[in-house]
Amino acid sequence: MSAPADVLGPSLLGCTLVRRLDDGTRLAGVIVETEAYLGAQDRAAHSFGNRRTDRTEPMFGPGGMVYVYLSYGVHRCMNVAASTEGDPQAVLIRALEPTENVELMIRSRMARSSARSPASLPEHRLCSGPGRLCQALAIELEHSGLMLDPDGPLHIEARPPGWSDETSIVRSGRIGLGEVGEWKHRELRFFLSTSRAVSGGRVVPADG
DNA sequence: ATGACGATTTACT
């Protein structure tokens, strides 16, 4: 977790994000899409220019600290702080392939969105976006500032032994940014080309 | 105290 964000981002693909509910129930999915935010120099990062506030404080924490923020007044997005304490880099988790307690995740999504029927939430769309996965795993603002911890509400498990999807990792420009100059086009989004659960535009750099 | 602004999702045309 102390790797820089552009290294941590792709290395989280294939790992499993686990949400442990108060009663011990596990909601989980394999990470298939991430984005790196490089900190003080990155015009697209909340921590650009070392902007340090109550909200962005977790980005300044040690690698493995969770940063959750509210997007568009509607959605939560979860990040994991990268690098070391004081260097505000982070990796945004953008999509998962649901694996554990999927029925419960569907119910969690319905309770937190205007979705009316499970039919509108097929497995490959359940967690295919940063806001969606937070709905499915019941990730809230109150989780911001926690450390990833196997005994806590959130943690990340290593790739299974023999994981061999390294070759299907693809990169592209980040999604949904405003006017941030060159930073808009730097390839800091990482996803598995083999996954159907990645969000929105499956934009691959020229030739594909 | 107030006003502007989103690292998005959904429904509808």
Add this chain to the structure above:
DNA sequence: GTAAATCGTCATA
């Protein structure tokens, strides 16, 4: 493809 929803955060006063 377009548009609306919706509120915490941040800057300014």
